[in-house]
Amino acid sequence: MAKAYTPGLTVSERTTHQVQRILPVAGKVLVEKGDTTKAQEVIAKAELPGDVYPVNLSHALSIPPSDVGECLLISTGAEIRAGDLIAQSKGIFGFFKTDYIAKTSGTLEAISEITGQIIIRGAPQPVEILSYLSGKVVEIIPNEGATIESEVAFIQGIFGIGGEAYGKIHVAVKKPGDALTPEMLTADMEGKIIIGGARMSYETIQKAIDIKAAAIISGGIDDQDMKELLGYDLGVAITGTEKIGTTVIITEGFGDIAMADKTFAMFSKFQNAEASVSGATHIRAGVMRPEILIPLNPDQSKEHSSSIHAGLLEIGRPVRMIRDPYFGKLGKVTDLPTEPQLLASGSKARVLEVEIKNGNRIIVPRANIELIEA
Amino acid sequence: MISGKPNNLEEIKVILATDCGSTTTKAILIEYVNGEYRQTYRGEAPTTVEEPVADVTAGVINAVTEVGELAGRKLVDEQGEIIRPANGNIGCDIYISTSSAGGGLQMMVAGVVREMSAASAKRAALGAGAIVMETIASNDKKLPHEQIQRIRELRPDMILIAGGTDGGTRKHVLKIAELIAPAKPRPRFGHSYKMPVIFAGNIEARSLIEETFDDSVALTMIENVRPTLEQENLAPARDEIHELFLEHVMSHAPGYQKLIEWTDTAIMPTPGAVGDILKMIAESKKINAVGVDIGGATTDVFSVFDGVFNRTVSANLGMSYSISNVCAEATMPKILRWVHVDMVERELRNRVKNKMIRPTTIPQTLESLIFEQAVAREALKLAYVQHKEFATTLKGVQQRRTIGDTFTQSGGGHTIVNNMKLDLLVASGGVLSHAPRMEQTAMMLIDSFEPEGITTLAKDSIFMMPHLGVLAQVHPKAAQEVFERDCLIPLGTCISPYGKSLKGKTCFQYEITSKTINEQGVMEFGSLKRIPLDSDESVKIKITPTRQFNMGAGYGKPVEKQIQGGTVGIILDARGRPLELPEETNERKTLIQKWVEAMDLYPSN
Numbered sequence: 001m002a003k004a005y006t007p008g009l010t011v012s013e014r015t016t017h018q019v020q021r022i023l024p025v026a027g028k029v030l031v032e033k034g035d036t037t038k039a040q041e042v043i044a045k046a047e048l049p050g051d052v053y054p055v056n057l058s059h060a061l062s063i064p065p066s067d068v069g070e071c072l073l074i075s076t077g078a079e080i081r082a083g084d085l086i087a088q089s090k091g092i093f094g095f096f097k098t099d100y101i102a103k104t105s106g107t108l109e110a111i112s113e114i115t116g117q118i119i120i121r122g123a124p125q126p127v128e129i130l131s132y133l134s135g136k137v138v139e140i141i142p143n144e145g146a147t148i149e150s151e152v153a154f155i156q157g158i159f160g161i162g163g164e165a166y167g168k169i170h171v172a173v174k175k176p177g178d179a180l181t182p183e184m185l186t187a188d189m190e191g192k193i194i195i196g197g198a199r200m201s202y203e204t205i206q207k208a209i210d211i212k213a214a215a216i217i218s219g220g221i222d223d224q225d226m227k228e229l230l231g232y233d234l235g236v237a238i239t240g241t242e243k244i245g246t247t248v249i250i251t252e253g254f255g256d257i258a259m260a261d262k263t264f265a266m267f268s269k270f271q272n273a274e275a276s277v278s279g280a281t282h283i284r285a286g287v288m289r290p291e292i293l294i295p296l297n298p299d300q301s302k303e304h305s306s307s308i309h310a311g312l313l314e315i316g317r318p319v320r321m322i323r324d325p326y327f328g329k330l331g332k333v334t335d336l337p338t339e340p341q342l343l344a345s346g347s348k349a350r351v352l353e354v355e356i357k358n359g360n361r362i363i364v365p366r367a368n369i370e371l372i373e374a
Numbered sequence: 375m376i377s378g379k380p381n382n383l384e385e386i387k388v389i390l391a392t393d394c395g396s397t398t399t400k401a402i403l404i405e406y407v408n409g410e411y412r413q414t415y416r417g418e419a420p421t422t423v424e425e426p427v428a429d430v431t432a433g434v435i436n437a438v439t440e441v442g443e444l445a446g447r448k449l450v451d452e453q454g455e456i457i458r459p460a461n462g463n464i465g466c467d468i469y470i471s472t473s474s475a476g477g478g479l480q481m482m483v484a485g486v487v488r489e490m491s492a493a494s495a496k497r498a499a500l501g502a503g504a505i506v507m508e509t510i511a512s513n514d515k516k517l518p519h520e521q522i523q524r525i526r527e528l529r530p531d532m533i534l535i536a537g538g539t540d541g542g543t544r545k546h547v548l549k550i551a552e553l554i555a556p557a558k559p560r561p562r563f564g565h566s567y568k569m570p571v572i573f574a575g576n577i578e579a580r581s582l583i584e585e586t587f588d589d590s591v592a593l594t595m596i597e598n599v600r601p602t603l604e605q606e607n608l609a610p611a612r613d614e615i616h617e618l619f620l621e622h623v624m625s626h627a628p629g630y631q632k633l634i635e636w637t638d639t640a641i642m643p644t645p646g647a648v649g650d651i652l653k654m655i656a657e658s659k660k661i662n663a664v665g666v667d668i669g670g671a672t673t674d675v676f677s678v679f680d681g682v683f684n685r686t687v688s689a690n691l692g693m694s695y696s697i698s699n700v701c702a703e704a705t706m707p708k709i710l711r712w713v714h715v716d717m718v719e720r721e722l723r724n725r726v727k728n729k730m731i732r733p734t735t736i737p738q739t740l741e742s743l744i745f746e747q748a749v750a751r752e753a754l755k756l757a758y759v760q761h762k763e764f765a766t767t768l769k770g771v772q773q774r775r776t777i778g779d780t781f782t783q784s785g786g787g788h789t790i791v792n793n794m795k796l797d798l799l800v801a802s803g804g805v806l807s808h809a810p811r812m813e814q815t816a817m818m819l820i821d822s823f824e825p826e827g828i829t830t831l832a833k834d835s836i837f838m839m840p841h842l843g844v845l846a847q848v849h850p851k852a853a854q855e856v857f858e859r860d861c862l863i864p865l866g867t868c869i870s871p872y873g874k875s876l877k878g879k880t881c882f883q884y885e886i887t888s889k890t891i892n893e894q895g896v897m898e899f900g901s902l903k904r905i906p907l908d909s910d911e912s913v914k915i916k917i918t919p920t921r922q923f924n925m926g927a928g929y930g931k932p933v934e935k936q937i938q939g940g941t942v943g944i945i946l947d948a949r950g951r952p953l954e955l956p957e958e959t960n961e962r963k964t965l966i967q968k969w970v971e972a973m974d975l976y977p978s979n
Contacts, residue, residue: 052556054518065545109556114582115549119556159731223723235699236690237730253731255724283695283731323735324725324742345743346810346977349736368735 009156009251009289009370011263014296017152018138021129022145025049033140037131037148039166039276039295044129044145050122053104058116061089061098065116072118074108080120081105087118132164132276134295153270153294155251155263157217160279160290161230161239162247165193167214167277169270169294173197176264179256180218182207189213193275193292195267199256202228209245215277217267217292219252219259226254240280247279249290257328260320260372270294313371319354323368330372331356383849386467388460390441390449391841392434393644394421394473394633399430401437402841403445403466404856411852413860416836417441422629429629431636434471456636470848471637472840473630474644479503479619482530484510484554486537486546491575494599495536496764498574498611500685502619503646504531505672510553512546518553525557531623533559533569533591534611535583538576540601547579551586558590567626568592570618574599574611594618606768619643639848645674645687647843652676652800653683654846655857661797664823665839666754668803670694670733673753675761679790684765688757693805694733697749701726704752711955712748712821714966715741740976743810747818750805754822762789793951794826794872794926800862802834812941813904813973816865820945824953826872827926828915828935831865831942864909866940870947871923874954875899880920881948888913897948900965902972905946907939915944923950945973 027046037043057072058065071087080086080102091097102120110119135150170192172184180196185207194208196218202225208216227233229244251259275294282288313319315336321329335353341363342348349365356362389404389411399422403415417440422433435450442449448464451457457465481504485492488511499506507528510521533554537547554571561569571591573583580595587593597610620640624630634641642650648667656663656678665676671692676685690699701709706719722745729735737743766789801807801819809815816831825831838861846853871882877900885894886905891913897903907913915937921930937944949969956962970976 049558051519052522054522054552110552112548112552112586115545115552117549117552119552121556159727222720223727224720226727227723233698233702234727235696235702237695237698253724254727255721281731283733322732323728323738325739327725327728343737344739345737346740347736347743347808348810365736365738368738370732 009158010154011266012154013266014151015154016149017154017293018147018149019133020147021132022141023127023129026143029140029146031137031146033137035137037135037137039131039134041131042128043131046127047124048127050106050124053120053122054117055120056117057087057100060100061087063089066113068116069111069113072111076108076111078108080108133293151296153266153296155266155292157249157251157290158253160247160249160281161242162244162279163240164276164278165214165247167191167193169193169195169267169273169275171195171268171271176261177258180204185211187211193217193277197264198258201225205229205248213246215247215249217249217251219250220255220257221250223254237281237283247277249277249279253322255327318372319369320372321364321368322370326362326364329356334361386849388466389845389852390438390456390466390469391845392437392471393840394430394434394471399433399437401441402838403441404852411855413838413856415441415445417444423627431629431632434633468638468848469636470639470844471633472642472644472647472844479623479643480505480507480531481534482508482528483534484550486512486543486550488514491536491600494606495534495574498599498608499534499615500687501608501649501683502612502615503643504615505687505689512549521553522557525554525559529560531561532618533571535571535573536575536599538579539603540577540598542576544576544579544582547575548582548586551583555586567622570622572596572611572614616640639844642844644840645685647840649676649683649685650846651839651843651853651857653678654850654854658854662795663798663800664796665800666802668693668750668753668805671696673757675757677761677765677791679792679795682790686761686764688760691753691757693750694729698726698730700749700753703756709748709752711962712751713744714963714970715744717745744976746805747814750818751822758823762791765789765791793824796825796829798830798832799823799825800832800834802837802839807833807837811975812865813975816942816945817973817975820868820947824951825868826870826951828937829868830938831868832862833865834861835863864938864940866907866942866944867937868945868947869917870951871919871925872951873923874950875922881923882917882919884946885916886913897946899948899950901948902969903946904943904973906943909940911939912936
């Protein structure tokens with residue numbers, strides 16, 4: 001039997017998941033190994049060096065750069081408040097002196113007698129890191145952060161916009177093939193993670209923003225709608241910093257595509273459960289996909305029912321087509337010919353035969369399918 | 375250069391070369407067969423820089439083992455190391471490698487004036503094979519604190535600072551350093567090493583620069599990239615970048631320390647090696663050449679005009695990861711102007727995004743292929759525009775004027791890319807190399823680069839230009855022989871006069887003669903014709919343009935040349951330059967349909 005490997009997304013009902021939470025600069029870690037954390041708890045904080053404001057005193061006081069040191073009324077390291085007189089020119093015979101009043105607060109970091117510049121460093125900016133995942137601290141990275149571990153139900157989406165969000169799962173449709181429409185969203189879903197089935201429109205997401213939903217997740221979205229939502233055509237696929245009011249995640253792809261049965265069943269099972277989500281997506285080497293993490297109670301079944309959508313491609317294996325002309329169709333592998341075959345495009349490629357749901361058998365390039373769970 | 379290996383180049387008979395890409399490691403074997411060097415076998419395996427393997431040499435050994443199995447040559451010993459020197463059908467004489475794994479080399483450059491010293495610094499970085507993430511200059515219209523903020527956000531592998539001619543300004547150079555030093559830029563690969571900073575500016579400013587930076591960076595001083603306004607000196611900066619690339623960046627990537635020890639010459643960044651081979655070929659044949667490599671994420675353009683080499687990398691123009699960005703930058707109407715069949719934009723937009731999130735899918739239908747090739751035309755066009763804007767004469771050069779120059783004098787900074795002078799255009803990268811028909815590759819090149827006059831078209835057969843680039847450092851003869859015999863597949867010759875006229879009017883007359891062919895005819899403006907001519911055939915061609923058109927000898931002046939055939943043959947392109955398409959949709963589609971038929975681009979059903 002011919003076999004091949006193909007990549008896919010992870011959808012796991014129970015898995016031990018770790019997240020590493022690291023400060024952008026060295027700081028203080030507030031938790032200890034073995035501590036239990038809540039998703040929205042601050043676990044580390046630091047102070048980012050303040051913004052830097054170069055000031056050309058030589059120009060400001062009309063003095064040669066070499067005189068800047070003598071005209072400064074403060075020395076390196078001194079604190080400055082906006083409005084302070086920090087430098088004064090010598091003037092002529094002690095008269096006609098020019099003052100320099102600081103426009104920003106901070107600390108005097110450096111003086112250059114070549115360029116006549118001084119560098120004022122602004123107040124440090126506090127930065128805090130949340131636990132993101134409710135769980136146990138299993139590792140401390142001194143001065144940098146910690147690793148949190150938890151038993152979770154774990155679902156990877158295919159694309160998202162917006163950052164980290166927290167809320168309770170609320171499935172708003174009956175079937176995975178149901179489109180998510182605006183009238184399905186009501187005011188009592190504020191702060192929730194709303195789950196749809198197939199396509200969600202611009203109007204639906206706008207409604208989610210209006211009712212202040214934490215996140216909205218469905219099978220697909222039209223790119224045209226996403227463009228309207230963002231106000232621009234998304235070019236480079238690095239997301240996570242958008243501020244549109246809610247985090248948006250699609251689990252399958254662009255267009256009208258139903259959420260995978262398995263994924264939908266998992267969301268339905270965890271109706272009302274607390275979850276952490278992130279829309280951040282980086283599609284380059286070191287792929288980062290959006291994710292939904294649902295921490296499990298210790299008393300919940302210990303049975304591991306992991307269903308990673310990756311592995312062996314073999315006859316009988318359920319697959320989904322991920323490119324036109326069969327985009328979104330589901331079926332089972334019926335043949336894996338080894339020799340490359342001629343496609344309608346004129347290219348030759350390795351293919352497989354798939355029996356789709358209506359019983360028809362189609363030929364698809366191996367590169368254009370994704371393994372799914374039955 | 376080659377330690378413990380044959381010192382005499384003639385003793386080198388078996389060469390093993392690898393290119394460690396982001397996703398695939400490609401290995402080729404070059405052997406001395408019947409008095410010449412030929413590329414004989416090729417193997418590939420997934421690159422193993424990421425977890426769980428996290429050792430690049432594992433992927434190298436897998437690819438090399440595949441080559442060895444195909445060649446019937448034992449290349450790897452029981453300890454998992456490459457066997458050298460060659461003895462019978464065991465081992466190889468030298469092993470060399472390039473690498474772009476881990477995103478390649480990413481740099482930030484800075485200079486006093488964006489168009490002068492900063493441009494020279496950028497040229498040095500690009501020539502060394504880097505991706506330039508940001509250029510900082512005194513006149514870049516950002517406020518100082520905004521520039522500092524930008525430096526803090528970036529995480530380059532190294533920084534190159536230029537500025538000031540030798541003995542010239544110190545103050546302005548220092549100002550740039552004073553922006554970078556307090557920003558305390560952090561390197562991409564974590565906290566384990568100091569950010570390498572290269573100073574290649576005014577030599578008299580060195581001590582001031584040293585005082586400005588503290589020991590949180592690894593500062594090196596090299597010769598000025600712009601010692602005088604009239605002179606650019608990029609080689610020392612380029613060499614230093616290569617050295618630091620190996621010392622800092624590569625040695626911190628998983629398994630590279632071992633790979634560095636294995637190779638018989640320094641590992642080069644992949645695009646740097648590609649540039650080197652193109653430069654070598656242009657120099658040896660005394661021609662002007664342009665090469666393009668269109669990948670999934672980036673497009674590199676290389677050019678050599680009158681001996682001057684330039685390289686640009688368009689970081690967000692590509693056919694998978696970056697396809698969505700091509701559509702955003704070019705806009706959908708511009709892409710669809712190349713399409714002669716009906717397509718629905720809303721659907722296409724979804725397809726583009728689906729390709730971006732699942733980059734490995736391939737076109738199954740003809741419609742899908744036509745659309746992807748239309749996107750490729752716009753991606754290549756955008757990349758070439760960026761290249762032309764960058765490949766310029768030196769700005770700031772003082773020129774002596776005569777009275778005759780009063781009305782014609784142009785300042786420095788005009789592009790040196792001249793399509794009429796272009797002799798060879800080389801295609802590389804998936805969408806060009808894997809097109810089902812060579813005619814499609816040729817037309818994508820012609821539509822996007824718009825060569826003028828007489829231009830030879832070729833494609834890189836199996837993307838071996840990186841291997842040959844690094845081989846050129848060790849064994850130029852072997853590199854050139856393999857390049858000519860196995861690397862380039864000649865597509866043919868494009869004949870395209872500059873100018874425009876009215877539809878149906880005569881553009882040029884042609885006469886083609888050889889021992890076996892004697893053909894002549896007239897090309898109407900707007901038409902396209904293909905004349906098959908095998909790769910090993912050569913013919914004499916005479917083109918007589920009408921007075922609205924120029925073939926390089928002047929408007930209406932005939933040109934004659936001996937030209938070579940190729941897998942496509944001779945392409946007579948009377949569509950005019952610059953190439954313009956009708957605005958009206960139906961008229962445009964009918965015209966494109968005619969061109970498709972003339973070139974037999976796609977299956978007719």
